Structures are given as structure tokens and as C-alpha cells.
Amino acid sequence: MTTRTTGLGNRVRKVQRALVVALFALLAIGFGASPAQAHATLEGTDPPTGSIVDPAPTVxxxxxxxxxxxxxxxIKVIAPDGANVVQGEPTTVNGGARVRIPLKSGLADGTYLVSYRVISADGHPVSGGYTFSSRVPSALGAKASEVNSGTASASVDNGVRGVQSVSRYVAYAGLVLLTGPLVIVLGLWPRRLATAGPRRVAWIGWGLLAAGTLGVLVMQAPYADGGTLADVSVSGIGEAIDETVGRALLIRLALLVAAIPVLIRVLRPAAKGGDAPGWAGPVDRVLVGVLGVALLITFPFAGHAGQSPAPIVSVPAITLHVGSMAVWLGGLVVLAFYLLPRAKYRELEVILPVWSRWAFWAVGALVFSGAIETFLEIGGFRGIDRLVNTTYGQLVLTKVIWLGAIMVVAANARAWINRRFGVPVAYAFAAEDAETPPKEATKSEKSEKSAATTKTAAKTAAKTAAKKTTTKAAAKKAKEPEPESADFSASGRASDEVRRLRSRVAIEVALGAVVLALATALVQVAPARSADDAAAAAAALPYSAQVDLGPNVLQIDLPARIGRNELHLTLFDKNGLPVKVEEWSGSAELAKANVSTDVVALPLTENHAVGQVELPIAGDWKFVFTARTSDIDQYSVEKTITIR
Incomplete structure (x- = not known):
């Protein structure tokens, strides 16, 4: 029996080590990517991207x-000479979805680059850029590489991203370690057992949750601004608090502080110097429940759910999801490391079936709420393919696989509990088995008892001497404390079975650590619906780019839509000065559809031409643009442009 148990323990330890390695690998993958996922998308601009306007805009x-x-x-608007022509601070209107940038008066002719970095409603940074021209196009005053039409991933310092990711994970872990002991101690803990271990875990969980929340709040400003760890400041924290995410984190910290006296009362020992549980009353339990729900509500508002298409559904769903996860995993931690090794077998007969039922409903709530949130974030039934085609969807599927692995282990443990113990009828709160009240005797029983009393009286004197000799030994034995180790009265087989159950629970906890890492990653990436929204918004914006054409620079502006497109071509030298073009020509071809057309551009100025091109089919069209600048100098460039 010992050999078999030792072998099982070795295998369990190997599995746990492998899971820890997998966990850190997942975290490393999450920290390695420096860009942040864009959540808000640029849907339109005024002046339009790539347009030529007259007169020059003021906003x-x-x-x-x-x-x-x-x-x-x-947020900058760079003139052809490289100067920033923004006057004053940008403002927001239309509920914050529209940004207005005031410009200096008397803008010079030429092409302007609008470069921006904003914070989306869920706290993630978004950056991008586009161009427009005032009266006459020109070379950009900024590097062409700075042009990033539409919305793009904003760069984030690796150190800032790493600290913030670790902080989010620590906050989730802290919530688990705080919730588990409270649920078990208030609902299932035997009065006989000391609560020093669960109390210590609960306070560690409180500290981790507070530290993780504070870490995310402190990192929010450099995360959003593109700063480094050296840019952390009190003023930055103040700026973060002005946003929904920052306010949610601040409220969470305030709730944790308010919970301190409640936790002290609930987790206190029964008497000074003792270690038995003090046991909370009804008011204490209500306070724990109210504070717990309020604390859980801060999680959706610090993530995607608060900004989902249906927050009235997603906020309760994420609240339930996070809460059920904390109850399940936190309860498993206390069960594996404190209750199973110390409770008596008769106590486990009552506790384990109750916990099995609680865990079953917690897992059910976890799966149900997770399915609702995933359904919303992928955009409903039409977005089923986004589970495979987006990073968010792939993380969801990975999380489902790991949850499935946990549920297989949990189902095995539940089946063992059901076979062994059946359905419980009471909680194991008593230090000893409750005394069974005596039954009322019948008439016949009373007469028999009277006769037996006469016989017994004769024997009493003989037994008195024998009893005196054992009194001291009995008294000494009664004073000995009842052992806290499990009392397996049936056989050694029962002890071995509970050890196996504990190993299964430990595996569930290790797998749960990986699921927490995946949950952290999901908060960091854009929902699947946002990824498609960004693609659709980019498709709605015109194509605008500058490419090298021989020793010169060619600016191309094209709506890039199916049907008739108005094409603008402008040529400059490397210093941004106009280059006279004698003749423009070009072609467009979609090879896979065997469709091609000529591009005819008529000059408006010596370096600027406009033309009409018919593009009947969506796809990646190959354009060839040619500019003849003299009788002997002619240059061509090939560019692939996606038509939608």
C-alpha cells in the first residue's frame, strides 16, 4: 500500500511540475508581445483621409x-515643414467618441500628417495616423513610416506590460485565496479544527488582491501613454482615476479597506489566545456577502464587459464568472491543503458531499456565464468563425480545453465522493458526534428494566473496586487532546482513497492556475468583435501612401472601393519640392480574376494629376504607376492595393 501511494505521489508531483512550467510558458508568451491590442477603431475623419481640401481646415x-x-x-498635426500646427488641447464630443483638434490659422499649402494616441473606454491605448492636403499635395514633414492609416496597435514598453500582466494575475490569485477560506470556514469548517491555516490564506489573498489591483492602477498611465517604468508618478495615477478602469480599480481598493474590520471579526478565534473559530453571526455573513458582490462587480468594469454591446448582460455575466471561479478554485485550495489532511472521516462523510454539490453549481455557473460573455464578444452566431480567426477566440478555445481537463479530474473526484458518502443531511460543525436523545420506554420495557435493576445492584459492589483502579488511567486519557489527523476507522484502504482524492484536488488547483493565466491574457487582448470592427473601419478609409519613385517620392490617394475611383498622383523630390511630370500612365490588374484596366491620369498642376479608374471586383489589385519627367527620364513603381 505504501509503495503504491508513494508511486502515485511521485506521478502527481511530476504532473504538477509540468503544469507549472506550462503556466510560466503561457505567461511568458503573454508578456513577450509589446503591442497592445486596439479596442476602439477609427471610423471616419474630417477632412477625409487622403483628401485635398480648399480652404484649409481650422479643425x-x-x-x-x-x-x-x-x-x-x-495628438499632433504635422505640417509640410515639420511643425506641429495643433493649437490648444484636443477635446471630445458626442459622448467622447469624437475628437476635435483645433488648428492654427493660415495653414500653408501641402500635405499634413495627423498622428494620434488615445485611450479606449476599457483602458487600452490606440494609436494611428492619416494624411490630408491643403489645396496642393506636398511631401510630408514627417517620415513616411509614421503614416499609419486608420487604427493600429499602440506600442507599450515591455517592462510596463510585464508588471501590469503580473499584477492582473496576482489580483485574480488573491481573489481566489480570499474567497475560498471564507466560503469553507463560514459554511463547512468543523468546529473541532483550528482555523489558523485558512485564516492565514485568507489574509494572504487579501494582500495579493490589494497589491495586484494597486499594481494595475499604477501601471495604467505609462501603459496608456506609451511610457516606461520610470514614468510612474502620482499625477499619472490621478489621470488613470479619471477613466472608467481607474475608477473601478480605486473602488476595489476602497472595498478591500472597508472589508478589514469585517474580516477580522469573521476570521477571529473564539477566545483570546485560542485558535478555534469565532463563528460569524447572520449580520457578519450578510456583510461578507454584500462586500463580496460589490468587489466582484469591479472586475467587469476594469475589463471588456463594461464596454460590450450589451453591458446589462455582460456585467452580471462576468461578475458571476469571476465569483464562481473564485469559489471553486479557492475552495479546492482549502480542501486540498487544510481540510482533507486534518478532518476526521466521519466529518468528511458530511463535508465532501456538500462541497461536491457546491462545486458542481459553481462550475455550472462558470461555464454558463463564460458562454454568454464569449457569445457577446464574438458578435453572436455570425461571429462563430472568430473563435478560430482571432487571438481572442483562440485564447477562449485554449481556456475551454484547460477547463475541460479540470472538469475531467473534478468529475472523477465527484464520482468517488458520491459512491463513498452519498447524500449529506447536516453540516459537520460539532466537535463530537451529537448525542442521540433517549427513546421513551414502553410498559414492557419498564418492567424488564426493574428486574434488571435488582440483578445489577448485586454486581455493583464487586465492580466498584475494579473501577477505582482504572480511574486515574481513564482521567489521563480523557485529558489527551483529540488528534487532528484523519480518523479512518474502516481500514487502511479508506486512508489511501482520501489521499488519492487529495491528489486529484491538487491537480485541479494546478490546472486552475493555468486557467487564471489565460483569463489574464483574455483581459489584455481585443475582443473578437473589435478585431473585425477594426478591419471594417480600415476598409472604409481611403488608401493613402507615399512610395519611392526613382529619386523622387510619389503620393498615391485612392478610395479603394469597388466601382469608380478617383485617383490622385503627386510627385516630389526628396526635399519635398514639386517635380514636373511630362506624362503620367499606369495600369491595374487582378490576376486571379483575369481582369485588367488602364489608368489614365490628367495633370492638374505640373506635379499633380487626377484620373478615374474602374475597379469592378474586390481583391488585391496590382497597380503600376509611371511618371516621365523628361525625354530620357522615366520611372515606374508597382504597388498592391486591396479593393473592398
Missing amino acids: VTMNFSERVTPVKGR
């Missing part, structure tokens, strides 16, 4: 898919 407007906050000093 630039950008329309986003959701509420955004401009990052101070990170």
Missing part, C-alpha cells in the same frame, strides 16, 4: 467606434 475631427480619451501631448 480636424476623428470619429471612433466608442468613447476615447486623448493622451496629452500625443
Whole structure:
């Protein structure tokens, strides 16, 4: 028996080590990517992207898919001479979804680059850029590489991303370690057992949750602004608190502070110097429940759910999801490391079936709420393919696989509990078995008892001497404390079975650590619906780019839509000065559809031409543009442009 148990323990330890390695690998993957996922998308601009306007605008407007906050000093409009022509601070209107950028008066002719960085409603940074021209196109005053039409992933310092990711994970782990002991101690803990271990775990969980929340809050400003760890400041924390995510984190910290006296009362020992549980009353339990629900509600508002298409559904779903996860995994931690090794077998006969039922409903709530949130974030039935085609969907599927592995182990443990113990009828709160009240005797029983009393009286004197000799030994034995180790009265087989159950629970906890890592990653990436929204928004914006054409620079502006497109071509030298073009020509071809057309561009100025091109089919069209600048100098460039 010992050999078999030792072998099982070795295998369990190997599995746990492998899971720890997998966990850190997942975390490393999450920290390694420096760009942040864009959540808000740029849906339109005024002046339009790539347009030529006259007169020069006094305000630039950008329309986003959701509420955004401009990052101070990170919104610029660069003139052809390289100067920033923004006057004053950008403002937001239309519920924060529209950004207005005031410009200096008397803008010079030429092409302007609008560069921006904003914070989306769920706290993630979004950056991008586009161009427009005032009266006459020109070379950009900024590097062509700075042009990033539409919405793009904003760069984030690796150190900032790493600290924030670790902080989110620590906060989830802290919630698990705080919830589990409270649920078990208030609902299932035997009065006989000391609560020093669960109390210690609960306070560790409180500390981890507070530290993780504070870490995310402190990192929010450099995360959004594109700063480094050296940019952490009190003013940055103040700026973060102005946003929904920052306010949710601040409220969570306030709730944790308010919970301190309640936790002290609930987790206190029964008497001074003792270690037995003090046992909370009804009011204490209500306070724990109210504070717990309020604490859980801060999680959806610090993530995607608060900004989902249906927050009235997603906020309760995420609250239930996080809460059921904390009850399940936290309870498993206490069960594996404190209750199973110390409870008596008769106590486990009552506790385990109750816990099995609680865990079953917690897992059911976890799966149900997770399915609802995933359904919303992928965009309903039409977005089923996004589970495979987006990073968010792939993480969801990975999380489902790991949860499935946990549920297989949990189902095995539940089946063992059901076979062994059946259905419980009471909680194991008593230090000893409750005394069974005596039954009322019948008439016949009373007469028999009277006769037996006469016989017994004769024997009493003989037994008195024998009893005196054992009194001291009995008294000494009664004073000995009842052992806290499990009392397996049936056989050694029962002891071995409970050890196996404990190993299964430990595996569930290790797998749960990986699921927590995946949950952390899901908060960091854009929902699947946002990824498609970004693609659709990019498709709605015109194509605008500058490419090298021989020793010169060619600017191309094209609506890039099916049907008739108005094409603008402008040529400059490397210094941004106009280059006279004697003749323009070009072609467009979609090879897979065997469709091609000539591009005819008529000159408006010596370096600027406009033409009409018919593009009947969507796809990646190959364009060839040719500019003849003299009788002997002619240059061509090939460019693939996606038509939607």
C-alpha cells in the first residue's frame, strides 16, 4: 500500500511540475508581445483621409467606434515643414467618441500628417495616423513610416506590460485565496479544527488582491501613454482615476479597506489566545456577502464587459464568472491543503458531499456565464468563425480545453465522493458526534428494566473496586487532546482513497492556475468583435501612401472601393519640392480574376494629376504607376492595393 501511494505521489508531483512550467510558458508568451491590442477603431475623419481640401481646415475631427480619451501631448498635426500646427488641447464630443483638434490659422499649402494616441473606454491605448492636403499635395514633414492609416496597435514598453500582466494575475490569485477560506470556514469548517491555516490564506489573498489591483492602477498611465517604468508618478495615477478602469480599480481598493474590520471579526478565534473559530453571526455573513458582490462587480468594469454591446448582460455575466471561479478554485485550495489532511472521516462523510454539490453549481455557473460573455464578444452566431480567426477566440478555445481537463479530474473526484458518502443531511460543525436523545420506554420495557435493576445492584459492589483502579488511567486519557489527523476507522484502504482524492484536488488547483493565466491574457487582448470592427473601419478609409519613385517620392490617394475611383498622383523630390511630370500612365490588374484596366491620369498642376479608374471586383489589385519627367527620364513603381 505504501509503495503504491508513494508511486502515485511521485506521478502527481511530476504532473504538477509540468503544469507549472506550462503556466510560466503561457505567461511568458503573454508578456513577450509589446503591442497592445486596439479596442476602439477609427471610423471616419474630417477632412477625409487622403483628401485635398480648399480652404484649409481650422479643425480636424476623428470619429471612433466608442468613447476615447486623448493622451496629452500625443495628438499632433504635422505640417509640410515639420511643425506641429495643433493649437490648444484636443477635446471630445458626442459622448467622447469624437475628437476635435483645433488648428492654427493660415495653414500653408501641402500635405499634413495627423498622428494620434488615445485611450479606449476599457483602458487600452490606440494609436494611428492619416494624411490630408491643403489645396496642393506636398511631401510630408514627417517620415513616411509614421503614416499609419486608420487604427493600429499602440506600442507599450515591455517592462510596463510585464508588471501590469503580473499584477492582473496576482489580483485574480488573491481573489481566489480570499474567497475560498471564507466560503469553507463560514459554511463547512468543523468546529473541532483550528482555523489558523485558512485564516492565514485568507489574509494572504487579501494582500495579493490589494497589491495586484494597486499594481494595475499604477501601471495604467505609462501603459496608456506609451511610457516606461520610470514614468510612474502620482499625477499619472490621478489621470488613470479619471477613466472608467481607474475608477473601478480605486473602488476595489476602497472595498478591500472597508472589508478589514469585517474580516477580522469573521476570521477571529473564539477566545483570546485560542485558535478555534469565532463563528460569524447572520449580520457578519450578510456583510461578507454584500462586500463580496460589490468587489466582484469591479472586475467587469476594469475589463471588456463594461464596454460590450450589451453591458446589462455582460456585467452580471462576468461578475458571476469571476465569483464562481473564485469559489471553486479557492475552495479546492482549502480542501486540498487544510481540510482533507486534518478532518476526521466521519466529518468528511458530511463535508465532501456538500462541497461536491457546491462545486458542481459553481462550475455550472462558470461555464454558463463564460458562454454568454464569449457569445457577446464574438458578435453572436455570425461571429462563430472568430473563435478560430482571432487571438481572442483562440485564447477562449485554449481556456475551454484547460477547463475541460479540470472538469475531467473534478468529475472523477465527484464520482468517488458520491459512491463513498452519498447524500449529506447536516453540516459537520460539532466537535463530537451529537448525542442521540433517549427513546421513551414502553410498559414492557419498564418492567424488564426493574428486574434488571435488582440483578445489577448485586454486581455493583464487586465492580466498584475494579473501577477505582482504572480511574486515574481513564482521567489521563480523557485529558489527551483529540488528534487532528484523519480518523479512518474502516481500514487502511479508506486512508489511501482520501489521499488519492487529495491528489486529484491538487491537480485541479494546478490546472486552475493555468486557467487564471489565460483569463489574464483574455483581459489584455481585443475582443473578437473589435478585431473585425477594426478591419471594417480600415476598409472604409481611403488608401493613402507615399512610395519611392526613382529619386523622387510619389503620393498615391485612392478610395479603394469597388466601382469608380478617383485617383490622385503627386510627385516630389526628396526635399519635398514639386517635380514636373511630362506624362503620367499606369495600369491595374487582378490576376486571379483575369481582369485588367488602364489608368489614365490628367495633370492638374505640373506635379499633380487626377484620373478615374474602374475597379469592378474586390481583391488585391496590382497597380503600376509611371511618371516621365523628361525625354530620357522615366520611372515606374508597382504597388498592391486591396479593393473592398
